[in-house]
Structures are given as C-alpha cells and as structure tokens.
Amino acid sequence: MADGRIGRRAFPKRLQVRRMVALTIITLNLVGLGLAQALAAEGAMAADKAAYLTRPPEDEVIYFLLPDRFENGDPSNDRGGLSGGPLQTGYDPTQKGFYLGGDLKGVLSRLDYIQGLGATAIWLAPVFKNKPVQGPPGHESAGYHGYWITDFTDVDPHFGTKADLKALVDAAHSRGMKVYLDIVVNHTADIIKYRECAGAQCVYRSEADYPYSTKGGVNGAPINVGFEGVDKAHQTLENFSKLTRPDYAYTPYVPAGEEHAKTPGWLNDPIYYHNRGQTTYRGESGLNGDFSGLDDLFTENPRVVQGFIDIYGAWIDAFGIDGYRIDTARHVNAEFWQAFIPAMLARAKAKGIENFHIFGEVADPDPAVLARFTHDDAYPAVLDLALQAKLSDVLIRDAPTLELATLFADDVLFKGGAEAALHLPTFISNHDMGRFAFAIRKAHPKMASAEVMRRVVLGYAFLFFSRGQPIIYAGDEQGFVGLGDDQAARQPLFASKVASYNSQALLGTSSTTAQANFNPDHPIYRALAQMAAVRRADRALRRGLQTVRAAGDGPGLFALSRRVPGEAGETLIVFNTSDRPITGQIRIDYASADWISEHGACAPHASAPGSYGVKLGALDYLVCRSAGRGQKP
Ligand SMILES: [Ca+2]
Ligand SMILES: [Ca+2]
Numbered sequence: 001m002a003d004g005r006i007g008r009r010a011f012p013k014r015l016q017v018r019r020m021v022a023l024t025i026i027t028l029n030l031v032g033l034g035l036a037q038a039l040a041a042e043g044a045m046a047a048d049k050a051a052y053l054t055r056p057p058e059d060e061v062i063y064f065l066l067p068d069r070f071e072n073g074d075p076s077n078d079r080g081g082l083s084g085g086p087l088q089t090g091y092d093p094t095q096k097g098f099y100l101g102g103d104l105k106g107v108l109s110r111l112d113y114i115q116g117l118g119a120t121a122i123w124l125a126p127v128f129k130n131k132p133v134q135g136p137p138g139h140e141s142a143g144y145h146g147y148w149i150t151d152f153t154d155v156d157p158h159f160g161t162k163a164d165l166k167a168l169v170d171a172a173h174s175r176g177m178k179v180y181l182d183i184v185v186n187h188t189a190d191i192i193k194y195r196e197c198a199g200a201q202c203v204y205r206s207e208a209d210y211p212y213s214t215k216g217g218v219n220g221a222p223i224n225v226g227f228e229g230v231d232k233a234h235q236t237l238e239n240f241s242k243l244t245r246p247d248y249a250y251t252p253y254v255p256a257g258e259e260h261a262k263t264p265g266w267l268n269d270p271i272y273y274h275n276r277g278q279t280t281y282r283g284e285s286g287l288n289g290d291f292s293g294l295d296d297l298f299t300e301n302p303r304v305v306q307g308f309i310d311i312y313g314a315w316i317d318a319f320g321i322d323g324y325r326i327d328t329a330r331h332v333n334a335e336f337w338q339a340f341i342p343a344m345l346a347r348a349k350a351k352g353i354e355n356f357h358i359f360g361e362v363a364d365p366d367p368a369v370l371a372r373f374t375h376d377d378a379y380p381a382v383l384d385l386a387l388q389a390k391l392s393d394v395l396i397r398d399a400p401t402l403e404l405a406t407l408f409a410d411d412v413l414f415k416g417g418a419e420a421a422l423h424l425p426t427f428i429s430n431h432d433m434g435r436f437a438f439a440i441r442k443a444h445p446k447m448a449s450a451e452v453m454r455r456v457v458l459g460y461a462f463l464f465f466s467r468g469q470p471i472i473y474a475g476d477e478q479g480f481v482g483l484g485d486d487q488a489a490r491q492p493l494f495a496s497k498v499a500s501y502n503s504q505a506l507l508g509t510s511s512t513t514a515q516a517n518f519n520p521d522h523p524i525y526r527a528l529a530q531m532a533a534v535r536r537a538d539r540a541l542r543r544g545l546q547t548v549r550a551a552g553d554g555p556g557l558f559a560l561s562r563r564v565p566g567e568a569g570e571t572l573i574v575f576n577t578s579d580r581p582i583t584g585q586i587r588i589d590y591a592s593a594d595w596i597s598e599h600g601a602c603a604p605h606a607s608a609p610g611s612y613g614v615k616l617g618a619l620d621y622l623v624c625r626s627a628g629r630g631q632k633p
C-alpha cells in the first residue's frame with residue numbers, strides 16, 4: 001500500500017516525433033545459457049536443501065504476487081468461510097475490488113511456474129486475516145489485497161490456513177526458494193470511528209492544537225495528567241501508563257459488535273491508536289493520521305512496539321520465513337523501527353536464518369529520503385522507488401541516460417554506501433503504481449505492442465543486471481498491461497471474470513485475462529528466465545559493485561561494469577535506450593582484453609587497451625564478460 005502520491009503522479013506529456021523504425025518482434029537471444037541449463041542448476045541447488053539459507057539477499061530474484069490474484073487452488077475457501085453476498089463475504093469474481101478466489105494452495109500448485117521463471121524468492125502480499133469489506137455505502141471494497149488486518153496472528157480464511165502457509169513455505173524451501181511476507185504495523189483495518197465526524201470529514205488534528213494533556217483542544221479540561229508527551233526520551237512504559245484517555249483530539253469509539261474484531265486483544269483498545277483523524281500524507285499527519293480511516297497505531301508507545309515484536313517474531317519462529325517487506329514504513333516513527341528491526345533480525349538469527357531480509361516501502365523517488373530510512377530508521381534496505389522513477393524517465397520519456405549515472409552515484413547516501421545498495425529490491429511495476437507496460441501505453445498510446453514489450457523487457461534487463469534484487473510483479477511476464485494503478489493493475493493469472501481486465505489485449509500473446517495465463521513460452525517469461533540464468537551464472541551480476549562506463553545527454557548508450565571486490569575481471573552491461581540501432585566505444589579496464597558474450601553479440605576482443613566496441617539494436621542490451629589480464633574468459 002502506498003500513499004498514492006506516487007501512483008497518481010502525472011506523466012509529463014511531451015510531443016515526440018517518433019522515428020519510424022521497424023521493430024521486429026522480440027527475438028530472444030538464447031546464446032549463452034539456455035533455460036534447460038538454468039533448470040538443471042536449480043535441480044542441483046535443490047539437492048542441498050539448506051543452501052538457500054546461505055544465500056545473501058543480493059543473490060535473489062523476487063517474484064511478487066497477491067495471493068488473491070495468482071491461482072485459485074481451493075474454490076471451497078473463496079468466500080472465506082463467510083455467508084451472504086459480496087458485501088458480507090468480500091467475494092465477487094466479477095469486481096476488481098473484491099476477492100477473486102486466489103489462495104495459498106494456488107501458489108503452492110504453481111511453484112514450478114515461479115521457479116521456471118528464475119525467481120528464487122516469493123514476496124507474498126499480506127496473508128493475515130483482514131476485515132472482509134469496508135468503505136462507505138456504495139463505495140465498499142474488500143480486503144483481498146491484505147492491507148486491512150484484523151487478526152495479526154492468523155491467515156485470512158480466503159487464502160487458506162496456517163497449515164497451507166506452512167506447506168507453501170516448506171515446499172519453497174525444499175526447492176531452495178525463499179518466502180518473504182508483507183507486513184503492516186502502521187495501521188489496522190478501519191474499526192475505530194470518531195463521535196465528531198465520519199470519513200474524510202475527520203480532518204487531522206495536530207499535537208499542538210490538540211495536545212494529549214487536554215480534552216478536545218488547548219482550552220479543554222485537563223486529562224492524562226503527568227503524561228510527558230511522545231519525544232524519544234519519554235517513550236517509556238512508565239510515561240505511557242499516564243496516557244489513559246484517548247479523547248484529546250477526537251472521541252474515538254469501537255462500534256457495537258466490533259469490540260473484539262482484532263487479535264491480539266490489546267489491539268481493540270483505542271488508547272493504542274493516534275485517533276487524530278485523516279492523514280494528508282505530509283508532515284505530522286503523515287506519521288499520525290489515518291489512511292482513509294484505517295486505524296493508525298500509536299507506535300511511540302512501548303506496549304505497541306513490544307506487541308508487534310511479539311506478533312511478527314512468532315511468524316518467524318513458526319514458519320521459518322526468510323524476510324519481511326514492510327508496508328507504509330515512512331508513516332511510522334523512527335524509534336519504532338530502531339527497536340523492531342533489530343528484534344526481527346535477532347529472532348531470525350536465533351532460528352538459523354542469517355540472511356533474513358527486511359525491506360521497507362518508502363513511497364518517495366528521492367534517494368536522499370530513501371537513504372534516510374537506512375540511517376535513522378535502521379532499515380537494512382528499502383524498495384528502490386528512485387530507480388523505478390529514473391527508469392520510467394529513461395525508458396518511457398527518453399530522458400538522458402546520465403540521469404541513471406546520477407542516481408547510482410547517490411548510492412553513497414545509503415548506510416553502508418554502494419555495498420548496501422546491493423540489498424535494495426528494485427522494480428519497474430507494482431500493485432500500487434501499476435505496470436510499466438501501462439505507463440508506456442499511457443505515454444505513447446499509439447506505440448506498437450512489439451515496442452511496448454521491448455521496453456518492458458529492457459526495463460527488466462536494467463533490474464536484473466544493475467545492483468539490487470529484481471522484483472518481477474506477477475503478470476508482467478505474461479504481458480499484462482492494465483488500465484491504471486492499484487486495482488486496475490491487479491489482474492489475476494487464473495481465469496478472470498472482471499470485464500475491464502478481460503477487455504484488454506495482452507502483450508506477446510493472443511490470450512486475454514479471461515483465460516489462465518501460466519504460459520512458460522510467453523516471450524516475456526522466456527526473456528526473464530534467460531536473464532535470471534545469466535545472473536545466476538555470473539557472481540558479478542549479483543554481488544559486483546558498479547562503475548558507470550557510458551552515459552549521455554540523451555537516449556542511447558548506458559553502460560555499467562560490475563566487479564566483485566578482490567576478484568579479477570569485469571562484467572560489462574551495455575544498454576541502448578534509444579529506438580534506433582547504435583554503435584559506440586565503451587571505456588573499460590585496460591586489463592580486459594578478451595571477452596565472451598553472456599547475452600547478445602559481444603566483440604571477442606577490446607578495440608584497444610581501455611576501449612571496447614559495441615553494436616546494439618534498438619532498445620537492446622548486451623552482457624559481456626572479461627576474465628581479466630591474461631585470462632581467457
Ligand atoms: Ca480459493
Ligand atoms: Ca502512523
């Protein structure tokens with residue numbers, strides 16, 4: 001879940017005279033490693049069942065799916081054990097804002113498909129029990145996405161059971177794959193209401209205008225006598241024992257019949273929430289305000305901190321999962337993360353999970369903002385929204401490739417610098433912002449499908465071969481496009497009954513979302529599987545630090561060398577972001593005389609010491625490897 005600002009960011013319109021270039025249908029370059037070899041490597045890896053535990057985060061290729069939108073392995077749970085219509089059960093397979101029927105058994109049944117794509121880790125959107133339906137009359141939607149949690153200790157019955165999750169995690173581990181859970185601590189479902197107002201009318205009431213010390217504003221009656229506020233020095237159980245009245249700003253209440261809606265039970269007490277009204281996503285309200293009524297937790301309170309350490313520690317203990325993607329990270333105070341994140345890492349370590357991965361969602365394209373969360377907020381990593389924004393500029397709006405050089409130079413901002421940047425999960429599409437293919441279509445409505453597909457594939461090549469772990473958003477590999485962000489970008493891979501999804505042509509296939517799309521021969525699936533095989537076979541593409549070798553004032557060449565410190569040789573990745581063929585010379589290490597192709601047609605020898613000639617088709621890329629001085633690659 002993002003705060004929406006990024007998702008609604010308008011793409012600048014610009015007139016473009018597109019060069020008439022014959023873009024042939026993507027011809028997959030299967031020179032080098034083939035899919036069969038890649039699968040054989042997977043088999044070897046599976047033989048050593050604990051090998052996955054030794055893999056650092058930068059080795060992973062992440063497949064991100066919403067359990068409701070992937071595969072329906074058990075029609076008997078589609079209504080989550082509830083009875084009635086869509087507004088009671090949350091299930092309506094014809095509406096994109098309701099449960100469509102996917103579940104954890106479905107994911108289990110498709111592990112071959114996910115692994116065949118080259119993914120090594122699965123990021124599941126939240127699996128915890130949600131409020132099935134919420135929203136004002138006429139605008140209801142369901143918790144199919146998982147971000148409206150009521151029971152943090154159980155699996156949503158629409159998705160199955162804890163036993164189903166255990167079976168899935170164990171099966172993934174036995175294949176050498178990891179499972180990351182998506183977790184929320186910023187808010188729960190919308191249960192708490194205010195006496196004074198409803199919905200969007202509940203404007204944010206600040207700490208200055210409505211201090212904790214008086215009821216309903218600075219001139220109100222004294223309450224919470226002795227409470228010293230929420231500054232770090234006062235975040236103690238002793239101080240919070242004096243915060244007994246939650247009605248300093250609004251008068252919160254739990255509607256009749258919902259007094260025990262949440263689990264664990266302490267979550268039902270309004271004292272553990274900020275109760276200050278709606279967030280504007282900015283400033284103080286960005287931390288303490290409610291997202292569309294979702295109850296914003298009082299995360300400065302040590303009781304809340306310990307409560308969430310207990311909740312999410314238990315999932316590590318019981319399931320041996322491999323990491324957490326943390327929702328809405330920027331909407332929780334830094335002190336919470338400073339306690340919570342080390343506690344999760346310690347919990348995992350005690351379970352033998354040395355490479356437990358934690359990455360936060362900070363919905364901001366500014367690398368400085370992202371990096372701050374690796375310093376003040378103790379995050380080992382954050383989702384790389386900055387790279388997503390720059391790749392959109394470069395691959396959709398023909399921005400200069402120098403913008404990517406600037407972005408990568410900013411890796412120094414992350415705590416731990418360029419090495420820490422290896423831990424950033426990277427993406428071009430997601431469930432909030434929408435798919436890259438949609439963004440291309442929006443900017444270029446008349447672009448041929450073959451070119452849209454080529455740009456999507458090139459976008460993924462940037463993810464697979466520059467620093468960080470590539471995230472494949474489920475459906476991209478089947479040519480899904482979508483008609484917007486959020487709900488409009490959450491098409492299921494199993495056969496859909498949602499008319500708006502099914503009305504749209506997909507890229508690279510004559511299929512639509514009205515049919516199941518688990519096609520391992522889809523050209524994008526094959527392209528990504530081949531990228532994953534190349535990445536797996538060359539350590540430098542996973543663990544190597546980057547040197548920008550070429551960048552320019554317009555679209556065209558962009559090149560990176562990746563080298564593992566202390567190891568000889570370099571792997572050169574060259575991209576052509578322009579829609580015409582291009583040739584050029586790339587600056588290289590003077591020791592890199594002899595080269596082999598890992599993808600595309602790489603010249604076998606340097607043109608001269610320190611310079612390498614490249615030739616690329618429109619929107620294409622090369623991956624070339626030199627073993628170093630005197631070494632045959
Ligand atoms: Ca189902
Ligand atoms: Ca908050």
Ligand SMILES: [Ca+2]
Nearest residue numbers: 190192293295
């Ligand atoms: Ca609420």
